[in-house]
Amino acid sequence: MIDVKLTTCAPTWPWARQTPGDSLQWGPFRFHVDTEVERCDAWVVFESLSQTDNTFCPPENVFFIAGEPDTIGSYQPAFLDQFAHVVSGRNDLQHRHQIRLQQGHPWFVEKSFDELASMPPIPKSRDISVISSDKAFTEGHRARLDFVRALQQRFGDRVEVWGRGLRDFEQKWDVLAPYRFAIVLENFAGDDFLTEKLPDALLAYCFPIYYGCTNVDRYLPDEASLKIDIEDTEAALDAIGRLLANPEEYDRRLDGIGRARQYYLHQLQFFANLAHVLERHVRSDVAATPVSLAVNGSFAAAPAVTPQPEAPAAPAPVSLMSRLRRLMRG
The missing domain is CATH 3.40.50.11660 (Glycosyl transferase family 10, C-terminal domain)
Incomplete structure (x- = not known):
């Protein structure tokens, strides 16, 4: 099996129900979701990290999935540079290896x-x-x-x-x-x-x-x-x-x-979509090394080139993270 560390924006979400038999396996991939893993073959972050995290992993096999559209939030370039690949449908990201693809948001209906x-x-x-x-x-x-x-x-x-x-x-x-x-x-x-x-x-x-x-x-x-x-x-x-x-x-x-x-x-769906990405891009010829990932907010935003007049802030659309948390609260 290929061991994949999966870090998500919703650690209490019932991720296992999206896999056959609640196995957290899909094809050759075994997913370790929101848990400490000493060593893995690949590491995937879905939307955000809650804190700095680390493991032993081939750095070429570290992936980020941007779960939000252009209108919600932003990702600092230095944050994205931590990842070898970025899966996204956004138009405002610049990354050397962006994979333009839908993100496989988990279903919300209460079935396995x-x-x-x-x-x-x-x-x-x-x-x-x-x-x-x-x-x-x-x-x-x-x-x-x-x-x-x-x-x-x-x-x-x-x-x-x-x-x-x-x-x-x-x-x-x-x-x-x-x-x-x-x-x-x-x-x-x-x-x-x-x-x-x-x-x-x-x-x-x-x-x-x-x-x-x-x-x-x-x-x-x-x-x-x-x-x-x-x-x-x-x-x-x-x-x-x-x-x-x-x-x-x-x-x-x-x-x-x-x-x-x-x-x-x-x-x-989430695990099938992710498995397609991993099958195409995970490398088995690279040794694992210590990998540490920091949260998006720990990187300073780049200064604006031209100062803009301050405008009243409009309420943001509801983010994926907010929707997931709301469902978990009932």
Whole structure:
């Protein structure tokens, strides 16, 4: 086995459930998650370190996965220079070996890999679920709220809206599984940034109506979702209306949903995605040496070239780390 030290931004997250038999193994790779490891064949950091850490590892096999889009946070160049490879969909990083790829965010539905992989289609009794929030801090927040209101005005009680400040819920599975369709609105629209929102819908056997990753077809077949543009509200609503007008539309798409689920579980989700990267880039011909990694915040930010007028700070979008912590708190 190839031993991989995995350091994450969410040490209490149930990472093992994303592997067969809760084994924390994927193919030839055995993952040691958020635990001290004296020696390893590769070291992967997902999004952040909580403190300086060290181990014996070939320095060429040290990887960083940037879990956030351009609009959230930043990584100091000296922090990134600690890593031999950086996996990211961001446009603001400069690294000698950047691997441009979606990051394989862990799913949020409360099921294990084994449960999901063996699960047959489930009975559906409702039409459309939307998971959103009442946040209106940014232009993007307001655009999503406006679109959700337009959905409700057009389709009435065929659309059910869930989310913080709107209609709270405890289990994400419970607000997806009963529905044929799910409106999936990412917090960021751009290439190679795909969160758990789209996979969560598929895993619950919903057909996703999707706005977000602009090259999602790189990762999932066209049949796996209906792409919409919430900035073209009328066209998006008309497309959704055509889905709802045909009672057989969901059943017609069910085989495609099943194929997309299996492809995601075995090829795109966190450990499968990471295994693909490691298979291509881990070197076995390099000796292990002491490797120490410092946190991003320990490196001073580069001074701005031109001073900018100070502007009021806008509330940041909710980060991956915040979402994971919120779920763990229940």
